[in-house]
Amino acid sequence: MADQIRSEIIKSNPIGKGLDALRASFSSICKDKSISCGPDALSQLRPGDLQNLTINLIWALQGLLTSRLLPSTGGGRSLFDDLLRLNSAVSSDDFDFDRTKPLLNAALVDSPEDTFLWDQEHRRYMDDVLKEELGPIYVGLRDFHHTYFGDVADLKRTSEAFFKQCIEGSNPLFDDGWIGWPKDANQDDVLNWFADFSERLSTFAEGHKSTRQRRPLAKPNEPIDGSIAIRKMDVGFVDGSNAKKDSRCHWSRILVPGELMSNPYAREVLAAKDTRRFVLGFTICGSLMRIWEFDRLGGIASDQFDINKDGLRFVTTILGFLWMSEEQLGFDPTIMTSGDKRYIDIELDGQTERLIIDKRMKRAPWIAGRATTCWKAHRKGDPQTPLVIKDSWQYVEREEEGELLREATDRGVINVARYYYHETVEVGGTDDDIRSTVRKGLDVMAAENYRAGCSAMSRNISVATAPRKGGSTAGLKRSSSQTDASLPPSKRASSASRTKAASGSVPNRVHRRVVLRDFGQPIYEASSPAALLRGLEGCIEGHESLHKAGFLHRDISTNNLMINEDNNNPSWPSFLIDLDLAIKEQREGVSGAKGKTGTRAFMAIGVLLGEQHSFMHDLESFFWVLFWICVHYKGPGQERVVPRFDKWNTVNDMEELAQIKLGLITSEGFFHRNMTEFFTEYYRPLTPWVSKLRRIVFPGGQNWKREDMGLYFSMKEVLREAGKALSDA
Known part of the structure; x- marks a missing residue:
């Protein structure tokens, strides 16, 4: 539905002659340098010329109604807000203009395909530029796990007992034993495994102490409500008194965001819940996992560990997310x-x-x-x-x-x-x-x-x-x-x-x-x-x-x-x-x-x-x-x-x-x-x-x-x- 609305917006508001000034500027630069305005011209231009062309392109796109109608990819009201931030990044002294060449090429062809151009703007550049707004990110802090999970009551003992039963095959919830992270599986299979494992772990944990009303989320293709932009999330944990497995989710209910291959959507979680002081999240790349914390200085992350080699740490992490108090997960206890x-x-x-x-x-x-x-x-x-x-x-x-x-x-x-x-x-x-x-x-x-x-x-x-x-x-x-x-x-x-x-x-x-x-x-x-x-x-x-x-x-x-x-x-x-x-x-x-x-x-x-x-x-x-x-x-x-x-x-x-x-x-x-x-x-x-x-x-x-x-x-x-x-x- 979201993709259909996006396509209709682009189709109803054609670029037309909106990039003519950009092409004229490009032709003038090429003429001054005595080079052909062909596909290889951009590779012959200096960074200063590429900077001017990129800024001119951003201004041209900002002037098009489409930029005000398409959703933001980074928490703004529209793509126009993202373009403002991209302009600021492009104007800096250390921007890598090789990143803009594919976008410029898409814009400089005689008859650009509108959808392709807007997709280039969204997907190829916005995520990289918006990551700069996270602030400094520090990874590989070896005491991270003990710092955030060490004070969760009874976590260590229960995790060890659970993992031991999995290894022995004595846990009725895991009669197939501990199989670890699925190998050679597609994304859907991996997400289903994660959700299933977390659900069974939650059921086991309920027999040891009262578990809060939480459930795993694994719907990578379903947009989550509560954001100005159309945003999706691979995996995570959701809170709510009516937390049902198949219910539609809202960003304000996301307790712990998680992603396969990339950084978790901490921005959406912090923006949606006005009592959030910080956000814990995780990333999984293959069988490698890392835990993150995002706050108002930026982000920090644990050292990376292999789920297949350190299954106990994985179990402790998941159970910790299920058992942590709201204060431990970053909510403001004074509100x-x-x-x-x-x-x-x-x-x-x-x-x-x-x-x-x-x-x-x-x-x-x-x-x-x-x-x-x-x-x-x-x-x-x-x-x-x-x-x-x-x-x-x-x-x-x-x-x-x-x-x-x-x-x-x-x-x-x-x-x-x-x-x-x-x-x-x-x-x-x-x-x-x-x-x-x-x-x-x-x-x-x-x-x-x-x-x-x-x-x-x-x-x-x-x-x-x-x-x-x-x-x-x-x-x-x-x-x-x-x-x-x-x-x-x-x-x-x-x-x-x-x-x-x-x-x-x-x-x-x-x-x-x-x-x-x-x-x-x-x-x-x-x-x-x-x-x-x-x-x-x-x-x-x-x-x-x-x-x-x-x-x-x-x-x-x-x-x-x-x-x-x-x-x-x-x-x-x-x-x-x-x-x-x-x-x-x-x-x-x-x-x-x-x-x-x-x-x-x-x-x-x-x-x-x-x-x-x-x-x-x-x-x-x-x-x-x-x-x-x-x-x-x-x-x-x-x-x-x-x-x-x-x-x-x-x-x-x-x-x-x-x-x-x-x-x-x-x-x-x-x-x-x-x-x-x-x-x-x-x-x-x-x-x-x-x-x-x-x-x-x-x-x-x-x-x-x-x-x-x-x-x-x-x-x-x-x-x-x-x-x-x-x-x-």
Whole structure:
């Protein structure tokens, strides 16, 4: 069914002339180099030429409606999201462009077969590129098995008894004895053997102690529900009170993912269940098995063992997966369930307070990163007062968001999400972090591929912050190192994190929780253009208040500006969230801070060029937020694709992006032509006001360095005038 829908999408949306510009570019390159545009031409081109052709192809595919309709292969909303990430990888300095030649050849033929081309894009490249999002992977940790299975009660004794009976042929469930992994069998036979063995082992285990309601899963050809993409899984273990062998499965019920030949689908499992701290899985290649653990730093794996030579270890592993508690399998024990309600308990002013979770607002779909999850909640007995619980895994180098929020709230800052509480999450009486709690002290430096992993880590790490125990409030946010479903954040790494990765030391992430008193929607969901302008004005006022209190936000973006149009909601009408990248300013010294931080599409030109980050740069980011919304939204929350500007998120060179933005705003005539061409009909009435803001934020066109506190007043005044004009029209 899924393949049929995919075929219909491709057939109904032919590529047509969508690749003509790519072919023209290819012909021009070949002509300049005096080579024939034949099948062997790509092998004669330099990496730089291949990079340009590949990027042009990705942009062309992004501009086709098909890329928005085909499902993602990696947890995004569509293939378009995958193309954004592929573009980012292709733009890096160490991408192997031999991998793109078959794809380019498929696109450059005179009459490409559409299905073949889209299949090339999906199957040949996406899996390799998306694996880079896993973070560093360390394999061959010899203490892995004891670390994760050693504390499962009665596991060793029961496994030994079971295996002994199998060898002797005395177990009635295995009257054919221990035959080991099937040899010369096809995939279906192997999967049936695995499922059958696990079922019989589960039956045996029930006679020794209460076994949880689990069953093996072996349906490699059946898509699993609960993913944006059409995803399948070879083998694994499923949880559920109605776990029946032939029932349809959902990713949220996958306890342990497993694969034949490849890495387990930990991404899907982590994204589907918002209480998952880490995921255990396994891979089987022939008779060789390896156990995996995936968390917010990446992944680690056991040494590889042969099922036929070490059957007891295999039995112990399978029985361990059947017997492990949910906490041992990576679920967060601090998020509890009573009936159909979920809740957390916090200690506030010496008393325990219960926060009831109403709904999940967001969950980052990727493995490595902050993995920010946000829930709307309320205090028990007070459902009318909304709270936001923000859960994330933070690096510890920077100032803590919870402390910054508490201090800002205490200083009376307006239009910024107000603090209620924050803590470092504790599991088993200790702070929950990756090194000690999740990986239980396993030393990745003992891994077989540690040095190679360090090299990958130095490319993947980016900034985050961390709150400690004791305080309250912040809102929605994307992972700093991963891609948001609607907008890739492309956060810049802190120098401390890059230095740590380059030096070979292993980073750590700590599990933090912040509770906020303000709830709203992203500003691009404003009910009207006038409401958008009012919301933007309020957020600028919040930034000014924050700045006067001695804080610099440094991450003004569409997802960090919130609006509240519900008269029954006591939150600010509009407000800033997310102080993950915020700093305290040194009032005695120069205003600002070094380092390129923020969400790439909205970063100020000066920041992209390496200037100290000041409040002026944040005000420029407000301008880019308004411009972006006018280009990308056809109405409240109705996003569209505009390749010319979407690529801002994936330009690898910061100075190149600065030049692109500078070229856009330098000439008033050129800027006006872009507004006329790209503003949606819904936001086209804002054209003169956005143009007026441009003249204020960039006086003299190229002078974007204006250091004037009066800019706060000037920008708010323009927004206020624009709102009045729209209301009077």
